[in-house]
Amino acid sequence: MDGQGALGRRPLLKAGLATLLTTASAAPARAERRHERYLLGRGIGDVTGQPAENGMMGYARIGQRTTGIHQRQRARAFVVAEHDRPDRRVAVVVVDAGMIFGCVREAVLARLAERLGDRYTERNLLLAATHTHAAPGGFSCHTLYNVTTIGFQPGTFEALVTGTAEAVERADADLAPGRLGLARGELTGASVNRSREAFERNPAEEKRHFPGAVDPSTVLLTFERGGHPVGAINWFPTHATSLSPDNTLVSGDNKGYAAYHWEREVSGVDYREPDPGFVAAFAQSNAADMSPNLELRPGTGPTDDEFANTRIIGTRQYAAAARLVSSARPVTGGIDHRMSRVDMSGVAVAPEFTGDGRKHTTCAAALGASFAAGAEDGPGPSFLDEGAGNNPFFGTISEALYRASPELRERQAPKEILLPVGPLGWVPRVLPIQLVRIGELHLVALPQEVSVVGGLRLRRTVAERLGTAPENVVVAGYANDYAGYLTTPEEYDRQAYEGGHTMFGRWSLPAYQQEFARIASDLAAGAESADGPSAELNPGGGRVRLQPGVVVDAPPPGGDFGDVLEPPGRGYARGERARVVFASAHPNNDRRGGDSFLLVQRRVPGGWSTVADDGDWSTEYHWARKGLAASTATVAWTVPSGAESGEYRIVHRGDAKEPGGRVRSFSGTSDSFRVE
Structure with missing residues (x-):
């Protein structure tokens, strides 16, 4: 085979694991045929952004610019349709990226419409990011998220759109009868609560669900054909930040490694072949306060080697998911979805959801000084601190603002306001919420990073409206757009990093509970959900390109490229x-x-x-x-x-x-x- 040939197939690493993946979860042939009520498709696309001189997305460090590649970024798409009604379908895509921004989603939808017609729309396409901080940024159409990347980066934007659309197209073309399995388990040693003081403010009844202040829930959806696993999606909450701000190589971080390990090192996948054979995605859940840095310092835990930690935390996620394969129970039930858009800058929240029996309202987005202070495992400037009352300069300014506007105090206090990004138009205010049903599994897709207790409240709210158990509801965070963090009102009052980045104020989570209750009720009743206000993609203000492209390359004196x-x-x-x-x-x-x-x-x-x-x-x-x-x-x-x-x-x-x-x-x- 010459240098242009495909990568050689790798055998499974261990015979015992091979047996697990090919037989342990397979029902007898007759039972398999009984449960093949779905059409299943899988696809992988390359979404690697600009690998040189592109600001990276996540840590907001201006000097962190790409200098190469450790592992390529992938988009992993899964299409599920009812066997007898293939028009009832959903596509779930997990992308090795810091976030999914609204303009990326719209561009992917436009690309798919050109090639597949109206098969995939904003209603049945769920795009979610793994939230790796080791990938190129500059692909938002809102100013705030392009500041540290020196403006919009069209090359990285196009890479994400092209690769994501390609993954969905491949999954669509791959549709064939198959069986879905669902299993739940627990994983510890892959996360730690980096905002413990805020967590402790929550009611004891909620905290008891999280021993050690972490959410250990790992949920696995398996895809099988002919009794053999051909794909899996795992949801587990931990930040993809094993690699520190000092790293400048492109990587999917711990979740990207977990997927790579299962696909390439265990299942022998060749990414250059049209049929990958096996596709594994490791998606995020309610990960706002969950860190993989077990010692709560950047790049630490369980070792002091950030690359070793990436591999270890990724392997732990893989191992927990692989153990669930044999216990996956057949999924039954239909495919359905609901989507609506919400103007988060002005949601009137009913007393049913506020927790204090009174009506409250969200407001225009504002960043707190605690946001700039950074989190425990990724601190910001030393002159700023987490916590309400710890930043006197901004506290004095905020107190003046609150005296002038009691309404602002009721919605944003005790936040010490750093920057009113909402009135500036620097972040989106109209955001998508989506509910996807795959049999008994329900995905709550929202464009924010929600804490573990906040995730519990969302799951309970949706489960109650659907008449199901909360364990049948999974929070799919970082989905379809991005607008920062989401804490409980109790956590918000601590004004840790996550509370300072809960931009729409103290009542943001209750607002999401209310709006998800609305579309969950619609889904339960078989009614359509209201579209809501039109999306605002900010096509002008965010797509400012400040960094010039490549002008010319020169070979070494007396030599040539490739020497x-x-x-x-x-x-x-x-x-x-x-x-x-x-x-x-x-x-x-x-x-x-x-x-x-x-x-x-x-x-x-x-x-x-x-x-x-x-x-x-x-x-x-x-x-x-x-x-x-x-x-x-x-x-x-x-x-x-x-x-x-x-x-x-x-x-x-x-x-x-x-x-x-x-x-x-x-x-x-x-x-x-x-x-x-």
């Missing part, structure tokens, strides 16, 4: 790191979606076989600027413990912009080296 500047050693043992430096060009010329900037190849009879690329955990692709127009690419490969002995080489591929604007592809190949 090897630093060759590998003559041989490496397993666990050692092979490293090659190439003369390169700016990778933003072509992000190589569905492809790779590097190949690790082993000599086989008749040619070379590719064993790894820049989507693999074992590889690293580092880009660096050298002068005004020259650059280098450093490719590193840590030889896996299971690597076969033999002769290897490393290939780098890229695209250079010449004077005049033409972009041409190039490649370079290292000398071979031995692995023994």
